[in-house]
Amino acid sequence: MIFALAAWAAPGPELAAAAGCNQCHLVPEVAAAPRTASCTLCHAWIHEVAADSAKRAVAMRVFPNWTRYEHNVRSYAAVPDLGAAFARLEPAWLDAYLADPYDLRPAMPETMVRLGLGEADRATLVAWAAELRVEVPATPAPDPARVDAGRRLFGQRGCDLCHSFGARVASPGIAAAPDLRHVRDRMRDDAIVAWIRDPRAVSAAATMPSQGISEADAIALRDYLVLADPGGVAPAPRAPEAAPAPASPPGWAEVEARVFGRICAHCHMDPAQNEGRGGPGNLGGYGWAATGIELQTAAGARRHQDAVLAAIDRRYAEEARDHVGPGEIPLGIERPALPGMPLGLPALPPEDVALVRAWYAAGAPD
Amino acid sequence: MRVLLLLLLPSPAFACAMYIPREVVAQRPAPAPTEETAKAPTPAPTLDSIMADIDAAAAVPAPTTIPEVQAPPAKAKPRS
Secondary structure: OHHHHHHHOOHHHHHHHHHOHHHOOOOOOOOOOOOOOOHHHHHHHHHHHHOOHHHHHHHHHHOOOHHHHHHHOOOOOOOOOHHHHHHHEOHHHHHHHHHOOOOOOOOOOOOOOOOOOOHHHHHHHHHHHHHOOOOOOOOOOOOHHHHHHHHHHHHHOOHHHHOOEOOEOOOOOOOOOOOHHHHHHHEOHHHHHHHHHOHHHHOOOOOOOOOOOOHHHHHHHHHHHHHOOOOOEOOOOOOOOOOOOOOOOOOHHHHHHHHHOOOHHHOOOOHHHOOOOOOHHHHOEOOEOOOOOOOOOHHHHHHOHHHHHHHHHHHHHHHHHHOOOOOEOOOOOOOOOOOOOOOOOOOOOHHHHHHHHHHHHOOOOO | OHHHHHHHOOOHHHHHHHHOOHHHHHHOOOOOOOHHHHOOOOOOOOHHHHHHHHHOOOOOOOOOOOOOOOOOOOOOOOOO
């Protein structure tokens, strides 16, 4: 019986659940995390409550910082459904992306978090994803003679209303729509055509609507996307610029409202205040081991000063890959052993870095 | 999950939970309240129950604007 039960849990979904993929994504064969432990579901709930005056009135009585939540919650609202991703993405690209993600969506501040998974775990996830890949009809090989037609169609069919293609920046753009400069790496040629023609025929979970594009036009668009030079520029070098220190040393209330509570505490929770939940940054998650770093309280932030300041600096080193602007090309970088913070979000603005440093320099007062 | 199963299977508690029929569990009389349990403080509401209470608030038409909520950020990312 032990052996039967041990063999029952499929390794891919089991690993995805253990790594916390379902805290942000909908994941095939994995139950969604409860909204108390899901970034996307909790954020969606906050927006839902904010739009209902009766619910909002109750929320404002229960949560003293409710209006702060409404003001701050802007990220992790549109997150790819992994069913739609696995249906079309190339396993080799997926493996490389899980090992060293980059900014696919330049108009979206957040990016895929860097995972702490080893090679064997990544191979397990990728093999599972490959099983879920959808077979699509074969198409002619890309042909340079169709590139100009594809270039015209990209504008005529409104692709550039949502998607950027390198230096051809989307207008007005949809944050969740990836920069199509990467599609030649992410998908097989045949899959690109099938996806352009009818995304929901490839995956019912696709968010891109069907445009009623003919096969001939889809092939021309595909050839433009995989053969044309997308252009683009390298992101400007990023460094933790020196911002003037605040006029007076900040107290915990200010530094909590602007940095620790607004950002860090989401993953570095105090289990005593959260029914045992400590978040992935404290108790482990996304493939990373537990650190014991709690940043919801002044005492916790005080205790981990060195780790906090080092992680803030590391994030700047990752910006050139993890946080590029429209028309910019994510660069290859040498990753530090530990990820920079905030994980999956842009580096802190210099004035917030200065605030944190000033708080520590003042002795991290309450 | 496998480790959890292997840990749980040999456990007498797990075996009991598995093999006591649900009807028997349901029909078992509740223990009489002792002085200690009678005075036990009401447990603090969980986050999930708090969210459920908010959900249950009478639904009214959504306002057209909420002054406290800022518009979504512009498409371009802020660059420092």
